[in-house]
Amino acid sequence: MDTPPFSGRIEGHGGAHAVAVARHHGADTMFTLSGGHVFPLYDAAVKPEPTMRLLDVRHEQTAVFAAEGVGKLTRRAGLAVVTAGPGVTNAVSGVATAHFNGSPMVLIGGRAPEARWGQGLLQELDQPPLLESVTKQARTARGTDAIAAAVDEAFSTANAAHRGPVFLDVPMDALYDQAAVELGAAAPERPAPDPGEVSAVARLVSEAERPVLVLGSDVWLDGAEAAALETAEELDIPVITNGQGRGLLPGGHRLLANRARGLALGRADLVVVVGTPLDFRLGHGLFGGKDGAPLAKVAHVADSPGQLTAHMVPAATAAGDLSAVLRGIGAEARPRPEAREWRSEVSAAAAAAAAADKEVLADGSDPIHPARIYGELNKVLAEDAVVIGDGGDFVSYAGKYIEPQRPGNWLDPGPFGCLGTGMGYSIAARLSRPSSQVVTLLGDGAAGFSLMDVDTLVRHRLPVVMVCGNNGVWGLEKAPMQMIYGYDVAAELTPQTRYDEVVRALGGGGELVTDPDGIGPALRRAFDSGVPYMVNVATDPDNVYPRKTMGV
Structure with missing residues (x-):
């Protein structure tokens, strides 16, 4: 996991400098959404021969979650690249999630050209101040000859304890310009505990x-x-x-x-x-x-x-x-x-608690008890399965009833509680653990944040099993509001929304399950399908996870 700083000579445009150093630090995939401010980074990734995989997504937040997921799974910083302005601002929630999780990752953002700064350029925004509070470091690399050293420092900083995200933006003219630089530095030593x-x-x-x-x-x-x-x-x-x-x-x-x-x-x-x-x-x-x-x-x-x-x-x-x-x-x-x-x-x-679980995990109630889903899922999960939780109430049940057999194989949004991590983490898991089952558990609320990036899974041929606990409500909010006020507002979703049909429309597979006895066969079909597949399970909206506080 510890990689020494980059040492050697680099020539070419600024994008080539950045990609060469990122590769040195173990980044083999660039998660991105296309933007002209960062074209030289793409050019360096694909020429003269592919040196880094380009994986393009449908929302910048997904690119950041994918890079964070790589950091979580491989324990080496993942790389996300976004264009200037809204590309960077769309990425902020993902960076904040990585910050609270202590996940190593590097986000490189485009930036309006330095030579004409202040003239009201497209997407001209001083971006590092937006990210300073949720990164280990947020800075601008000024000049082509500064890019390699800045990227080297970014990866070394992200990968050093305590791990976390680093943000670097690079002016467009610096990325396009040419330079030659020589780098060499000794690796810092980590102090031994007292x-x-x-x-x-x-x-x-x-x-x-x-x-x-x-x-x-x-x-x-x-x-x-x-x-x-x-x-x-x-x-x-x-x-x-x-x-x-x-x-x-x-x-x-x-x-x-x-x-x-x-x-x-x-x-x-x-x-x-x-x-x-x-x-x-x-x-x-x-x-x-x-x-x-x-x-x-x-x-x-x-x-x-x-x-x-x-x-x-x-x-x-x-x-x-x-x-x-x-x-x-x-x-x-x-x-x-x-x-x-x-x-x-x-x-x-x-x-005794595990023995008592057997009854609820086999619950045959109609509407479906959320725990029944986990009773069936546990029967088909392999020892090395990567399980991803993206949701509130539904994923709380997963935390109770799913016990991973190996470390590093459970991913959830963490203490920041940001929904929408699911598709990015799914991409990261399928790339980082190509032979393992990848199962993403989605509340129906969470599904609304990122399900369009099933298109990314389909285009890049990344099969993932998605299980949606579809109770038609915001479960973490509806019950507490009822408790406080005796009523609830803004807590309802459409019951039995066909998220499975969304996945099918995007090129994957899926089905709606309304009978508890249909859950197991649907899961087996999902694992056998070889495509991104949604098992959309209609669950009981009145069955909420018991909690003593409003904290998740």
Whole structure:
């Protein structure tokens, strides 16, 4: 995952400089929507022979989500290229999503020519200020001879912990002009974690009676999946996974406590959170308190000091290479006998919850219970399947009932909660995991954001199975508004909209399912089809995911 900076000589127009450096950093696909400001980048990608795949989409946001998806799946920055002005502004939500997810990616934007700046040129806009708050770096490369170094810095910055998006725009005249440059720089060294900090976390684990380990996305993105599994099994304590941490312990693992999350986090006396922020998904770090238990101590471990929580003072913190931190904790901690008894209690609760799931996963109700879809999907998912969630209420059920067997194989919008990621992530998954099943779960609300990019899947021959939980409402909004006001507005969609026919009109396949017994056969037809295929399932609008807060 760590690539040294580019070293060597580059000649040609500015686009050639950018593409050569991006290729050096592992970018083999340029996700884009055509625009004249960035034509030299396309020219460099296809001449004198194809050096980089061009994959054009129907909305710039999809290009950014695809680049972010590549970053999530490969742990190397993906590349999106958009034209100036609205091309860049259309991309902002995707960049913000990558920022909150800590996903490495580089967005190169076109920019009005520098030589005539200020004359009211087409799409003349100073773009970096729009992206400064949601990127690790946002800048303009001024001059053809500055492009290669700027792109090199962009990829190195995006790929360095803590990972995230970088934005670079390049004036049109600089991209078209010719130059020759020579680059050479030493790769920066990543500081080792502080041994004293690691020991402090290990000491807390050794003292705790009811410890819990939480593993988040950055464990995967930092390449620490082997260390995480080894350390969890060495400590023998309950483990909860979230985001791309799902699958670090395969579904069914004896330590996996996701199905007993309420008990584990509610009665813990210590929660060690690794590779994820203490945000709303984790109660902002307030654990314990269940059944009269005191609040738990918290240890926060991050891939870099800037990711350590600032809204509370944990009992211990550690930052740095997550493999080193986790292995250090595993080597030093000596859990108490009570911790083993606690693990058995949580494991029993998780097993009981899983047993109880069987009834709802086989629910034969009409209208269809959303959980029945996951009961059928789990029967046909392969071990290496990539599962993508793009939705609110429907995808909440997926988070409960689907347990990935491998790390890095679950993608969702993350804490920013931006719908519309599905098609971009689908493109990224099919390219990054060409032999794996790719399943994209869409709420009917989310389908409205990006379904036109099924055209992209069809044109580029990227088969993906799409499953739409179609309940005809904005599920995350309708029920809370009813609870607050006793009525709801702006929360209705058309029941049983034929999203499957949209997919078929764009060249894919699909069908509407209204009978629960028809879900399994429809899924099998979808996987066998070899084309982008929509299984559009009409679900019960009154069956909403139970949640204690309005946070997702």
